[in-house]
Amino acid sequence: MDWSKFFRTNLEQVLAYQPGLREEQIREIAQVDTIHKLSSNESPLPPFDSALAAMAAKLVELNEYPDGSAHELTQLLAWHYGVPPEQIVCGNGSNELIDNIAETCLQPGDNVVYCWPSFIVYRSSAQIAGAEYREVALRPDGVFDLDAMLAQVDEHTKIVYVCSPNNPSGGIVTAAEFERFLAALPEQVLVVVDAAYEEFIDTDTPEGAAALQSTAFFDGQRPLVALKTFSKMYALAGIRCGYGLVPEPLAEYLHKVREPFNVNTVAQAGARACLEDDAEVARRRALNAAGRARLYRCFEALGLPFYRSQANFVWVEVPTPAATFDELLQRGVIVRSFPGTHGLRVGVGDESGVDATVAAFEELFGEQ
Numbered sequence: 299m300d301w302s303k304f305f306r307t308n309l310e311q312v313l314a315y316q317p318g319l320r321e322e323q324i325r326e327i328a329q330v331d332t333i334h335k336l337s338s339n340e341s342p343l344p345p346f347d348s349a350l351a352a353m354a355a356k357l358v359e360l361n362e363y364p365d366g367s368a369h370e371l372t373q374l375l376a377w378h379y380g381v382p383p384e385q386i387v388c389g390n391g392s393n394e395l396i397d398n399i400a401e402t403c404l405q406p407g408d409n410v411v412y413c414w415p416s417f418i419v420y421r422s423s424a425q426i427a428g429a430e431y432r433e434v435a436l437r438p439d440g441v442f443d444l445d446a447m448l449a450q451v452d453e454h455t456k457i458v459y460v461c462s463p464n465n466p467s468g469g470i471v472t473a474a475e476f477e478r479f480l481a482a483l484p485e486q487v488l489v490v491v492d493a494a495y496e497e498f499i500d501t502d503t504p505e506g507a508a509a510l511q512s513t514a515f516f517d518g519q520r521p522l523v524a525l526k527t528f529s530k531m532y533a534l535a536g537i538r539c540g541y542g543l544v545p546e547p548l549a550e551y552l553h554k555v556r557e558p559f560n561v562n563t564v565a566q567a568g569a570r571a572c573l574e575d576d577a578e579v580a581r582r583r584a585l586n587a588a589g590r591a592r593l594y595r596c597f598e599a600l601g602l603p604f605y606r607s608q609a610n611f612v613w614v615e616v617p618t619p620a621a622t623f624d625e626l627l628q629r630g631v632i633v634r635s636f637p638g639t640h641g642l643r644v645g646v647g648d649e650s651g652v653d654a655t656v657a658a659f660e661e662l663f664g665e666q
């Protein structure tokens with residue numbers, strides 16, 4: 299049977315997402331009892347107490363479908379950002395919104411532009427839609443190179459993605475850079491700012507203070523979307539909940555293509571409960587910044603090149619990344635490797651996770 303005739307030809311090139319090793323697989327390899335999973339940019343801390351309580355209270359309602367309009371969450375987000383609720387769209391993770399935007403806007407002949415390495419879904423969603431994807435290198439400091447992106451934009455460009463802080467480099471675009479970029483872009487191009495890690499930006503530093511805040515440029519008029527998530531700072535990756543600030547005409551289309559009950563009941567409750575907890579966000583941001591600083595000091599002392607990051611991970615370069623990945627795994631420290639590069643993306647763990655990471659790197663790269 300020739301199965302290929304059943305499938306859309308543009309899917310041939312799409313790679314299925316490769317999940318990391320499962321806990322049991324890691325346990326077979328690791329030579330220690332404590333495993334620090336620092337490979338998926340998850341929070342090392344549990345969900346906020348408020349979210350845990352709100353989610354637990356919803357379990358008895360799981361015989362019913364969720365509110366398909368995510369009404370209360372949408373209202374809260376609209377109030378939080380001071381925009382009409384019609385300009386909020388919630389998704390099963392912000393990943394779903396990226397897919398839905400591509401599905402809504404792209405067709406064969408269109409192209410999308412972004413920097414690489416960055417979030418793989420910009421590529422896969424374009425491939426699935428049959429559109430061309432144009433990837434340009436990051437700046438040497440790990441920041442999205444907006445000028446290089448502009449040079450790739452042509453009359454067929456439908457979407458440009460700006461990931462800030464960027465996954466996996468952690469670099470941030472400044473508000474001034476973004477403003478110049480917006481001014482130079484042709485009107486037909488939709489700008490998607492992916493701000494999955496924005497809450498980790500250290501706004502007390504001059505660099506952080508100058509950073510693009512994804513929602514600052516959103517006016518509901520121009521073709522600009524700000525995507526955010528509860529998966530990272532809010533420690534709710536497992537419930538899958540993200541949202542976008544989206545101009546109303548695009549929102550109407552996203553509601554056509556999204557699944558009717560895309561955000562589950564537990565997710566809606568958990569997200570609502572923690573959105574307003576600024577004190578806990580600030581506490582976690584400070585913990586993350588302290589962990590990041592310890593990783594910098596470690597990499598600096600070992601002479602390993604790294605990017606300064608405004609997210610909950612640090613990109614570090616090592617001579618033999620595959621071997622280092624394995625060595626770290628044996629020490630219970632799970633990081634993400636990027637084949638074809640010398641980089642490893644090291645998540646900022648909790649205090650014991652950072653301790654374990656520093657100890658493992660020192661053992662591997664310190665003076666023998």
Ligand SMILES: Cc1ncc(COP(=O)(O)O)c(C=O)c1O
Pocket residue numbers: 338339390391392393394417461464465492494526527528529535538539540
């Ligand atoms: C840059 C970026 N955007 C979006 C996402 C998707 O996050 P989620 O679907 O969990 O909201 C991720 C997840 O790792 C990411 O790194």
